[in-house]
Amino acid sequence: MTQIDAQKLGALAQxxxxxxxxxxxxxxxxxxxxxxxxxxxALRGVSLDIFKxxxxxFIGPSGCGKSTFIRCFNRMNDLVPGAxxxxxxxxxxxxxxxxxxxxxxxxxxxGMVFQKPNPFPKSIYDNIAFGPRVLGLKDDLDGRVExxxxxxxxxxxxxxxxxxxxxxxxxxxxQRLCIARALAVEPDVILMDEPAxxxxxxxxxxxxxxxxxxxxxxxxVIVTHNxxxxxxxxxxxxFFSVEVQDDGSRRNGIxxxxxxxxxxxxNPSDQRTEDYVTGRFG
Amino acid sequence: xxxxxxxxxELAQLExxxxxxxxxxxxxxxxxxxxxxxxxxxxxxxxxxxxxxxDGSCTEVMQGVELLLARQTPVAGDLRLALSVLYSNLHLExxxxxxxxxxxxxxxxxxxPPDQQLLDGxxxxxxRAEEMTRVAMLSLHNRDGALAESLMDLDELIDRANKRVVxxxxxxxxxxxxxxxxxxxxxxxxxxxxxxxxDIGEQTSYLVTGDFREFTDASH
Numbered sequence: 001m002t003q004i005d006a007q008k009l010g011a012l013a014q015x016x017x018x019x020x021x022x023x024x025x026x027x028x029x030x031x032x033x034x035x036x037x038x039x040x041x042a043l044r045g046v047s048l049d050i051f052k053x054x055x056x057x058f059i060g061p062s063g064c065g066k067s068t069f070i071r072c073f074n075r076m077n078d079l080v081p082g083a084x085x086x087x088x089x090x091x092x093x094x095x096x097x098x099x100x101x102x103x104x105x106x107x108x109x110x111g112m113v114f115q116k117p118n119p120f121p122k123s124i125y126d127n128i129a130f131g132p133r134v135l136g137l138k139d140d141l142d143g144r145v146e147x148x149x150x151x152x153x154x155x156x157x158x159x160x161x162x163x164x165x166x167x168x169x170x171x172x173x174x175q176r177l178c179i180a181r182a183l184a185v186e187p188d189v190i191l192m193d194e195p196a197x198x199x200x201x202x203x204x205x206x207x208x209x210x211x212x213x214x215x216x217x218x219x220x221v222i223v224t225h226n227x228x229x230x231x232x233x234x235x236x237x238x239f240f241s242v243e244v245q246d247d248g249s250r251r252n253g254i255x256x257x258x259x260x261x262x263x264x265x266x267n268p269s270d271q272r273t274e275d276y277v278t279g280r281f282g
Numbered sequence: 283x284x285x286x287x288x289x290x291x292e293l294a295q296l297e298x299x300x301x302x303x304x305x306x307x308x309x310x311x312x313x314x315x316x317x318x319x320x321x322x323x324x325x326x327x328x329x330x331x332x333x334x335x336x337d338g339s340c341t342e343v344m345q346g347v348e349l350l351l352a353r354q355t356p357v358a359g360d361l362r363l364a365l366s367v368l369y370s371n372l373h374l375e376x377x378x379x380x381x382x383x384x385x386x387x388x389x390x391x392x393x394x395p396p397d398q399q400l401l402d403g404x405x406x407x408x409x410r411a412e413e414m415t416r417v418a419m420l421s422l423h424n425r426d427g428a429l430a431e432s433l434m435d436l437d438e439l440i441d442r443a444n445k446r447v448v449x450x451x452x453x454x455x456x457x458x459x460x461x462x463x464x465x466x467x468x469x470x471x472x473x474x475x476x477x478x479x480x481d482i483g484e485q486t487s488y489l490v491t492g493d494f495r496e497f498t499d500a501s502h
Contacts, residue, residue, distance in 0.1 A: 227357070228355055231357065264358075265357040265358060265361070266357070266358060266361060266362070266492060267358065267359075267362070267491075267492025267493075268358055273358075274358050274359055277357045277358050278286075278356070278357060278358050278359060278360045279286035279289065279290075280286075280290070
């Protein structure tokens with residue numbers, strides 16, 4: 001991989017769109033993606049590939065656009081009034097933003113887990129069964145619910161309480177329930193926007209272990225404020241930063257560096273990444 | 283905006299402690315050279331006792347790095363610096379041990395007839411060992427990879443001097459045999475101090491480039 005001098009390239013320096021990958025199938029290919037809200041650019045000119053059966057982490061300071069970026073992968077920004085997405089996101093070679101693409105089908109194949117666990121105020125069973133029912137996947141619903149709960153490492157804890165209200169679960173259990181809910185519709189990709197930031201350390205470890213297990217079957221993309229979490233779970237890490245216009249009037253997110261996680265945390269190529277991960281800038 | 287100020291101060295303090303420790307080692311090398319060259323048993327005892335100070339400093343730096351790793355989980359350049367300090371610290375401690383061994387051998391050989399030519403050679407080796415230690419620590423302080431690599435040439439000189447010692451001892455014959463055998467070990471200690479200095483140079487190179495590599499392979 002070539003090393004690029006950030007100073008020479010200016011603010012848009014990126015090491016490598018593949019994040020140091022030499023092989024593997026790209027699930028997403030993002031090209032020159034920019035997102036704006038009511039005309040204000042939140043994220044500018046991002047190009048990178050996300051690889052199958054791996055965990056990719058996005059890190060960066062507040063306002064760097066990492067959450068904005070992850071929401072582009074399942075068209076969640078469509079739901080935000082005034083949001084505009086430019087550039088292309090190819091999902092298995094297909095343009096995710098083409099007019100013919102059904103956003104609901106996109107969100108079935110590309111599930112999402114949010115910062116705060118958000119189970120429905122229903123039974124544990126109904127939380128998991130909801131998605132399959134809506135999609136008409138009614139064969140062997142019990143088996144589907146069990147498989148999803150097992151995959152989310154929750155089955156053994158709640159197998160006798162399936163009819164209990166999901167809101168009675170602990171925070172960590174609720175988050176794993178949300179992961180199980182995402183898995184129940186047999187997605188291809190799971191997006192996680194700070195999935196452990198509201199959880200205690202033990203629950204956090206469970207979620208991180210789960211990511212390790214799930215990546216054999218799914219492709220995982222995670223946004224995290226916790227750099228050590230990225231260091232622990234991610235195969236590749238993308239560092240985003242905030243670019244401030246000369247007159248200070250505009251701030252937008254940019255991708256600074258994308259590489260294998262071990263490189264980012266031992267010897268990053270860009271000084272801005274080094275400054276961020278070592279806490280010299282925040 | 284600088285974050286984690288106290289952490290970076292701690293790391294800088296550890297590096298400073300390592301530099302101070304190297305000053306102790308330099309004193310020990312000077313003492314060891316002086317005691318063997320002048321066959322000074324009292325000075326040898328002082329060098330042996332002085333090693334406790336180096337060991338104490340080594341332990342403090344090691345505990346400091348341990349705490350830093352446990353509490354601050356340094357990454358990137360900070361991680362490389364913490365590891366460079368940890369490894370260089372061990373190399374310095376080994377240098378101190380070599381000096382102690384020289385002092386002990388001096389005592390064992392004190393009543394035996396010496397050879398002035400070898401003693402002159404040890405003065406030269408001791409000076410080279412000191413110089414290499416200074417260069418190694420300066421390269422670390424200045425993050426100077428080229429200076430660190432210059433240690434290889436300096437090491438070559440001390441290695442050559444070491445190789446000449448066996449030949450000289452064989453020339454000495456029976457009357458100086460026991461003294462000569464002990465001095466072969468002294469020579470080996472000086473040579474090892476040079477190797478430790480090269481090891482510290484390798485830490486400088488790792489710190490600067492992020493890649494760890496041996497300057498020379500074992501067959502050298």
